[in-house]
């Protein structure tokens with residue numbers, strides 16, 4: 001299994017995560033976002049170049065006022081801190097339960113951690129309760145009251161890789 005940056009050799013037509021919005025994005029918009037440098041897209045392939053999973057990463061920021069006081073008390077009084085947005089993560093439904101989601105998540109952690117431009121946390125938007133449960137299992141914490149926007153401090157990610 002390999003994780004590659006998305007390019008025109010990847011055949012995305014048959015990808016089915018079971019979530020229409022994610023599939024549509026992957027088929028029709030992901031490569032434009034890459035070309036326009038607004039997101040990076042990574043695909044997991046096995047054997048041929050048929051994607052089994054994909055993720056997107058981009059830069060964003062978190063308002064300091066949204067973070068818990070336990071974390072902000074050690075931070076400078078900047079209005080926002082930089083974050084890595086794991087905007088989308090999906091596994092083809094025929095390949096669920098093979099830990100590919102976990103593999104893509106750890107890959108996103110590793111990419112964020114080794115970037116020369118540091119970020120304070122990884123941010124995700126869980127599209128539903130099941131996605132939220134997936135991220136909470138990896139110690140993501142809610143950033144809003146609805147619990148859909150979650151974050152994981154990069155210090156925790158670094159500990160995971162130590």
Ligand SMILES: CC(C)(COP(=O)(O)OP(=O)(O)OC[C@H]1O[C@@H](n2cnc3c(N)ncnc32)[C@H](O)[C@@H]1OP(=O)(O)O)[C@@H](O)C(=O)NCCC(=O)NCCS
Nearest residue numbers: 089090091096097098099100101102126127130131133134
């Ligand atoms: C969520 C998703 C990425 C998980 O991928 P996967 O390859 O099936 O999951 P994995 O095999 O890597 O599972 C890793 C762990 O997460 C758990 N898990 C997987 N899907 C889960 C879900 N929907 N809810 C809660 N836990 C979940 C697994 O049980 C496993 O836990 P374990 O360590 O206790 O065994 C995949 O189901 C998916 O693409 N869903 C549709 C799109 C989506 O919801 N994306 C999330 C971002 S919006």
